[in-house]
Amino acid sequence: MNIVTLKPSKEKSLLRRHPWIYANAIDRVDGKPAPGATVIVRSADGRFLARAAYSPHSQIRARVWSFDENEPIDHAFFKRRVQRAVADRRAMVSGTGAVRLIFGEADGLPGLVVDQYTEDGGEGRSQIVCQFMAAGVEAWKEAIVAALTSATGCPNVYERSDVSIREKEGLEQITGLLAGDEPPETIITSENGVRYHVDVRNGHKTGFYVDQRDNRALVQTYAAGREVLNCFCYTGGFSLAAMKGGAKRVVSIDSSGEALATAQKNVQANGFDAALATWLDADAFKTLRRLYDEGERFDLVVLDPPKFAASREHVDRAARAYKDINLTGFKLLRPGGLLFTYSCSGAIDSALFQKIVAGAAADAKVDARILKRLGAGVDHPLLTAFPEGEYLKGLLLQIA
Ligand code: SAH
Numbered sequence: 001m002n003i004v005t006l007k008p009s010k011e012k013s014l015l016r017r018h019p020w021i022y023a024n025a026i027d028r029v030d031g032k033p034a035p036g037a038t039v040i041v042r043s044a045d046g047r048f049l050a051r052a053a054y055s056p057h058s059q060i061r062a063r064v065w066s067f068d069e070n071e072p073i074d075h076a077f078f079k080r081r082v083q084r085a086v087a088d089r090r091a092m093v094s095g096t097g098a099v100r101l102i103f104g105e106a107d108g109l110p111g112l113v114v115d116q117y118t119e120d121g122g123e124g125r126s127q128i129v130c131q132f133m134a135a136g137v138e139a140w141k142e143a144i145v146a147a148l149t150s151a152t153g154c155p156n157v158y159e160r161s162d163v164s165i166r167e168k169e170g171l172e173q174i175t176g177l178l179a180g181d182e183p184p185e186t187i188i189t190s191e192n193g194v195r196y197h198v199d200v201r202n203g204h205k206t207g208f209y210v211d212q213r214d215n216r217a218l219v220q221t222y223a224a225g226r227e228v229l230n231c232f233c234y235t236g237g238f239s240l241a242a243m244k245g246g247a248k249r250v251v252s253i254d255s256s257g258e259a260l261a262t263a264q265k266n267v268q269a270n271g272f273d274a275a276l277a278t279w280l281d282a283d284a285f286k287t288l289r290r291l292y293d294e295g296e297r298f299d300l301v302v303l304d305p306p307k308f309a310a311s312r313e314h315v316d317r318a319a320r321a322y323k324d325i326n327l328t329g330f331k332l333l334r335p336g337g338l339l340f341t342y343s344c345s346g347a348i349d350s351a352l353f354q355k356i357v358a359g360a361a362a363d364a365k366v367d368a369r370i371l372k373r374l375g376a377g378v379d380h381p382l383l384t385a386f387p388e389g390e391y392l393k394g395l396l397l398q399i400a
Contacts, residue, residue: 002031002039002054004062011043014050017385019064019105021052026061029054035170036139038065038073053110053136057170063110063136075143081108082147092378097189098198098210100379101128101152105386111169112137112144115206116154117198120190126154127183129206132161135169145178156180160206175201186262188269192217194240195269197262204234204259211376211392212237212304215340218374218396219302220245222338226299229253229291229332231284231325236263238302238340243272251298253280253287285321288328301329302340307391309345318345319356326360330368333399342374342394350393357395367400 006014010025021041033039033054039062041049048069052062065073085107093099102114111134118126128148132138145157157179166173177183186197191213200207219228219238223245230239233252240263242250254260260279267274280287284305303325309318322343329339343353350373361368374394382389 002029002033002037004029004033004039004041004052004054005046006041006043006049008044011047011049014041014064014067017067017383019110019383019386020060020388021062021064023059023061034139036135036137053134053139055135055169058135058168060134063105063134065108065110065136075146078109078140078143079147079150082144083151085109086148086151089379095193096191096213098191098196098208098213100210100377101148103380103389104133105389106381106383109137109144110134113206114148115208115210116152117187117189117200117207118154119187120195125184125187126152126156127187127200128152128154128157129183129200130157130159130161130178131163131206132159132171133163133165133169135171138169138171141178149179154180156183158183158200160200186265192220192241192244194220194244195266196235196237196240197265197269198235199262202258203262209234209237209304211344211380212342213377215342215374215394216241218372219300219340223247223300226338227251227297228300228302229296229298229329230302230304231288231329232303232305233263233279234259234304236260236266238304239263239277240266240270240272242300242302243267243276244270247276247300249276249278251278251280251291251296253282253284255281255283257281285324288325288332292328292331296332297334298332298337299334300338300340301332303329304340304342305344307345308343309347312347315345315347315352318348319352322348322353322356323360323363326357327364330361330364330366330399333366335400337399338371339368339397339399340374340394341397342392344392346388346391348393349390353393354395357397361397361399368397369400370395370397372396 223242
């Protein structure tokens with residue numbers, strides 16, 4: 001049996017049900033656990049703490065599967081965890097064909113992300129897309145895929161584990177078919193009454209930013225009659241929502257030409273007036289300033305940049321980047337205008353993000369009020385024992 005014994009007093013976080021065991025908390029490892037193998041974690045005085053997946057290459061040396069001494073880690077375990085996650089989503093999420101079925105630690109499956117896209121209309125084709133980002137879920141991939149197809153009834157599972165984080169686990173990046181049929185070039189799904197093309201093979205992450213669903217709905221609510229700027233638009237998520245909501249004009253910026261091509265297909269798929277939308281294939285930082293210098297002004301601005309801070313060392317530089325875009329974002333607003341601003345950097349918490357945005361408002365010389373704090377949808381739960389799971393935070397602000 002593989003047993004990991006912790007150093008004295010290092011059991012505290014596990015007793016609070018935090019699911020990670022760092023290498024420096026470990027006193028010794030008995031047995032020769034392979035990557036992803038199940039280990040029993042014990043306190044220095046020999047008490048059972050958890051069963052966990054061993055990851056010899058990562059600083060996060062083990063991730064907890066279960067705190068229950070009587071729960072074996074086997075096929076039935078994965079079936080239960082996956083079934084529960086899928087049932088929770090069925091109960092909590094509606095009005096969309098794009099759902100996060102499994103969100104890692106919050107669903108008791110550390111390192112696993114699973115999204116499901118369902119065609120609207122058509123033959124009801126459905127596609128599951130997975131990211132395996134830790135040695136434990138990698139080792140149990142077959143069991144997890146079988147559990148997913150059985151819990152959802154969807155036979156098609158594709159893998160998008162082309163994420164650099166796998167290298168920390170000693171795993172290569174990989175993509176490909178795991179079950180069922182090859183995914184079509186694009187799946188047309190719908191969210192809040194808007195149709196979106198999703199390319200699960202080549203799109204970012206699993207193909208679509210499912211986490212922003214509620215925020216896109218909010219933009220839809222406030223877009224009527226407004227001139228909208230959507231910066232970092234990807235395939236037009238917020239832009240399409242704004243058009244659906246009756247925006248007068250939508251200008252969108254992204255540096256990915258492919259994403260912008262999909263965005264334009266999305267305008268067509270929804271039958272919206274293409275003349276209302278402008279798509280700028282350009283760097284957002286420069287383009288925001290150029291628009292300002294040219295005297296462009298908007299009633300609603302969305303800033304949803306990629307993760308600027310990959311880790312704690314990058315926080316200062318990221319903070320400057322967030323401040324830069326938010327400063328120009330504020331200046332581009334007409335009086336009474338709305339700013340939807342986001343950060344998906346886990347290393348920047350909501351207090352720091354608010355401080356950065358406040359600094360940007362001060363430098364822009366605007367009076368800004370927070371109308372609402374924003375985050376990911378209910379299919380991205382946050383374990384109270386694992387605050388590290390929080391990544392997406394946002395603010396809806398209005399300027400005077
Ligand atoms: N809001 C989108 C998701 C945004 S993801 C949605 O709801 O779907 C972040 C986007 O920023 C990506 O599409 C990426 O191509 C783009 N991006 C990254 N760096 C950029 C830059 N410097 N200028 C413009 N776009 C950039």
